[in-house]
Each structure stands twice: as C-alpha cells, then as structure tokens.
Amino acid sequence: MKLGRLNHIGIATPSIADAIVFYRDIMGATKIHAPFDLESQGVKVCFVDTPGVDGALNGTQIELIEPLPGNTSIAGFLEKNPAGGQHHMCYEVPDIHAAKAEFEAMGKRVLGEPRIGAHGTLIFFVHPRDMQGVLTEFMETPKAGEHWSN
Numbered sequence: 001m002k003l004g005r006l007n008h009i010g011i012a013t014p015s016i017a018d019a020i021v022f023y024r025d026i027m028g029a030t031k032i033h034a035p036f037d038l039e040s041q042g043v044k045v046c047f048v049d050t051p052g053v054d055g056a057l058n059g060t061q062i063e064l065i066e067p068l069p070g071n072t073s074i075a076g077f078l079e080k081n082p083a084g085g086q087h088h089m090c091y092e093v094p095d096i097h098a099a100k101a102e103f104e105a106m107g108k109r110v111l112g113e114p115r116i117g118a119h120g121t122l123i124f125f126v127h128p129r130d131m132q133g134v135l136t137e138f139m140e141t142p143k144a145g146e147h148w149s150n
C-alpha cells in the first residue's frame, strides 16, 4: 500500500442547506458545488472545495452528507451526533481492486464490494476498528480533469 492523496473528508450533517451557509459565510468557502442525490447510497452529497497549493484547484474537498429518507447508516450517526460531525476520510488509490485485495490480505475488514461513489469512480470503505478508529474510504483516482465534475 502507498498512501495516496487525501481526496475528501466526509462530514455528516442534518442539513446540507445549513452546512452550505456555514462553509460559505463562516469558513469563507468560495467554491461550493451543487448538492445532488447519490441514490445508491441513500444520501444527498455536496462538495466544498478547499484551495490546493498556490491556489491550484486540487485541494482536498469536504463532502457534506445528509441522509435521504430510509437511510440507516448516516441517520444512525446523526442520532449519536445530532449536530453532525466528521464521518470518514477518503484517500485516492490508482487501482481500486488491487487496493481492496491488499487490505484484505492485511486482515482489514472491507465493507462490501467496490461501488460507484460520489465522484463517479469506484470506492470501498474499510471498518474503523481496523483503521485506528477512522472509517476510511478509498476511491480510484479520477482521470485528469474529473476531480471537479460535480
């Protein structure tokens, strides 16, 4: 395994609309993407960009996550953390299937099969108990120019 770029930090929120106001007016975010439903995972998602080095558009993003009706995992997180909070971190890998095999070979609990994530590339999660307490997402690196498609 080779540690990859920190693509985004997932933040669960009871209201993406309220969170957008916070990141815009309190945190000074200038690039907030349009929220969209990720039906396959039962969530509404909104990406907020942070600047990269020297203002380049390759900074780590914040992924705001609000549960859609019927969602259980994010809704359960919000039951324990009603104001929302940090939910997961996501690192890029060059090959999602190779990464999954490597983590499984190390005895880490991969949660399900790779599936299409919020950036349109394949992702999987690894159980926080095997990852120093952090729910960790891995995503296949988007092709050039696709980081900001949402």
Ligand code: CO
Residues within 6 Å of the ligand: 008, 010, 063, 088, 090, 118, 137
């Ligand atoms: Co994520």
